[in-house]
Structures are given as structure tokens and as C-alpha cells.
Amino acid sequence: xxxxxxxxxxxxxxxxxxxxxxxxxxxxxxxxxxxxxxxxxxxxxxxxxxxxxxxxxxxxxxxxxxxxxxxxxxxxxxxxx
Numbered sequence: 001x002x003x004x005x006x007x008x009x010x011x012x013x014x015x016x017x018x019x020x021x022x023x024x025x026x027x028x029x030x031x032x033x034x035x036x037x038x039x040x041x042x043x044x045x046x047x048x049x050x051x052x053x054x055x056x057x058x059x060x061x062x063x064x065x066x067x068x069x070x071x072x073x074x075x076x077x078x079x080x081x
Contacts, residue, residue: 001079002079003058003076004055004078005075006077007072007074008040008062009070011045012045014043020063021038021040021041021046023037024036026057027058029056030055030056032051034050035050036049037051038075049074057075059075060075061075062074
């Protein structure tokens with residue numbers, strides 16, 4: 001098994017931070033690669049954070065309505081690899 005950190009991506013050149021507005025998955029849920037994990041508000045635009053890998057969501061590191069900088073780990077997925 002491997003642990004994959006889900007980082008807050010940079011969707012635009014001027015984007016420096018984003019706010020998790022809602023989690024679409026809960027700890028313990030199975031996720032597929034590219035499956036939506038959370039809604040993020042960045043630069044006044046809603047974006048969907050997608051899973052970078054298939055596996056199980058084992059940790060949520062950033063709570064809803066919390067703002068973090070780009071490239072901050074927001075969750076951890078455990079894969080079966």
C-alpha cells in the first residue's frame with residue numbers, strides 16, 4: 001500500500017490559495033482516479049478537486065471553510081499498490 005497526498009492544485013497563474021467549501025467524500029470512502037473529492041473556491045471561482053489516485057480516503061487534513069496555500073496537502077489516499 002502507498003499513501004498519496006492530495007495537494008491543493010494551482011488552477012490559475014495568479015492563484016495562491018483556495019478554500020475547501022465542501023468535501024464530496026468522507027474518510028473511509030473508496031475513490032477512483034479523477035473522481036471529484038471536494039469543491040474549492042479559488043479566486044472567486046468554484047473548482048472541483050479530483051483524486052490523483054484510486055484507493056481509500058484515509059485522512060482529511062483541511063476542514064470545510066478553511067483556506068490554505070497552493071500545494072498544501074489537503075487529504076491522504078491509501079492505494080492498493
